[in-house]
Amino acid sequence: MRVISAWKIVFSVVCACGLGLQLSGSPAAEPRRVEISAKRFSFDPGTITLKKGELVVLVLKSSDVPHGIRVRELGLDMKAPKGGSAEVRFTPDKTGDFVGHCSVFCGAGHGSMTIAFHVVN
Amino acid sequence: MIRLAFIVLLLSALIVSGCKAKAPSKGESKLMSGMKHKVLIGNKKLKNPLPATPQTVAEGKAAFSHYCVACHGLDGQNTGVPFADRMAPPVPSLASAEVQEYTDGQLKSVIDDGVWPSGMPASRGMLSDEEVWSIVMFIRHLPKAGSLGEPEMYSH
Numbered sequence: 001m002r003v004i005s006a007w008k009i010v011f012s013v014v015c016a017c018g019l020g021l022q023l024s025g026s027p028a029a030e031p032r033r034v035e036i037s038a039k040r041f042s043f044d045p046g047t048i049t050l051k052k053g054e055l056v057v058l059v060l061k062s063s064d065v066p067h068g069i070r071v072r073e074l075g076l077d078m079k080a081p082k083g084g085s086a087e088v089r090f091t092p093d094k095t096g097d098f099v100g101h102c103s104v105f106c107g108a109g110h111g112s113m114t115i116a117f118h119v120v121n
Numbered sequence: 122m123i124r125l126a127f128i129v130l131l132l133s134a135l136i137v138s139g140c141k142a143k144a145p146s147k148g149e150s151k152l153m154s155g156m157k158h159k160v161l162i163g164n165k166k167l168k169n170p171l172p173a174t175p176q177t178v179a180e181g182k183a184a185f186s187h188y189c190v191a192c193h194g195l196d197g198q199n200t201g202v203p204f205a206d207r208m209a210p211p212v213p214s215l216a217s218a219e220v221q222e223y224t225d226g227q228l229k230s231v232i233d234d235g236v237w238p239s240g241m242p243a244s245r246g247m248l249s250d251e252e253v254w255s256i257v258m259f260i261r262h263l264p265k266a267g268s269l270g271e272p273e274m275y276s277h
Contacts, residue, residue, distance in 0.1 A: 070251075072251065101249040101251060101252070105187035105188065107247075108246070108247055109246060109247075110247055110249075111244070111246045111247045111248045111249045111250075111252070112246050112249075114249075
């Protein structure tokens with residue numbers, strides 16, 4: 001009788017530990033971080049490939065004046081302050097090639113400051 | 122020799138007086154307006170690809186405030202611009218029939234390439250196509266004259 005009880009206790013402890021390990025061992029996967037540097041009048045990288053439906057964190061870092069990225073077709077709009085950075089969680093909902101523009105007027109070459117988003121399945 | 126000096130002096134006087142900024146006569150204005158609307162400013166048939174929504178107008182207003190307010194004021198009607206009527210030709214109110222009669226495509230052309238002869242500069246490369254189109258949308262939905270105050274640069 002005592003032996004059975006001891007086995008029950010051992011079994012319960014093992015189950016509990018296993019469950020605990022399972023819970024702590026499977027955290028939600030962190031979304032991919034995509035870092036983009038911005039300075040007058042270019043983005044680096046100039047082209048970014050993303051997957052439709054895949055959540056990513058876009059990080060925009062400005063090394064000079066305030067900059068932004070707007071892609072109207074994808075509903076993306078983010079701005080980084082002067083010398084600072086900004087993050088947005090973003091899930092592209094359509095495939096194709098899209099051109100983003102700097103959305104904060106940054107000087108004489110502002111109109112040609114673009115970044116390409118290539119969204120694939 | 123004296124005759125030559127006189128001719129040079131006369132030509133210099135003509136050139137200098139010709140360079141003086143003065144308001145164009147009614148006839149000159151009418152002639153130039155016709156030339157601009159019918160000959161000089163192209164892209165007559167180009168359509169604005171942006172949707173006519175309050176958001177587009179707001180984006181246009183923001184882009185306008187970066188690049189255009191120094192001469193056109195916050196409202197596009199020269200409010201608070203001290204030199205607007207001293208330029209030759211004077212800066213037009215963007216709400217005037219003279220401006221509103223341009224097609225959307227012509228307005229984009231004016232913003233992209235400027236207007237000759239006038240003080241309107243070209244913005245190509247400084248603003249993206251999308252921003253220029255949003256400015257065209259803002260010009261079609263201008264606020265009441267004076268309702269936005271005057272540009273901050275003229276308040277100090």
